[in-house]
Amino acid sequence: MRYPFASRLAGLAVLVLAACTSVPPPVSEIPDSITRATTPADHQRLADYFAQKAASYEAEAAWHAKMARGYATRPKGDLPSMESHCRSLQEQFNNAAKDARALEQAHRQLAGGTQ
Numbered sequence: 001m002r003y004p005f006a007s008r009l010a011g012l013a014v015l016v017l018a019a020c021t022s023v024p025p026p027v028s029e030i031p032d033s034i035t036r037a038t039t040p041a042d043h044q045r046l047a048d049y050f051a052q053k054a055a056s057y058e059a060e061a062a063w064h065a066k067m068a069r070g071y072a073t074r075p076k077g078d079l080p081s082m083e084s085h086c087r088s089l090q091e092q093f094n095n096a097a098k099d100a101r102a103l104e105q106a107h108r109q110l111a112g113g114t115q
Helices: 002-017 027-036 040-072 079-110
Strands: none
Touching: 027 079, 040 079
């Protein structure tokens, strides 16, 4: 079975990662990196981290939207609650992606760019 949607998401993820100009800090270092960020390079690394997080959240939202559509087309069972669950997660991931994009842009501005 082919998954063209998944391959498009993978391609988008590769483009996002390739567009990053620095290596983001490991997740465990993010709180300290935020506290210590003083240079443009520090803020660029944080912006890249939040860009990757946003892309991940966007992919999760799309995945849950696809599952919700699948549940909506099934003929029996307790599927309305499953569809509702997926739609709720889709909305939460979309909100998380929006917040991560805002943090990305704030750090890009602190780094001296307006990407």
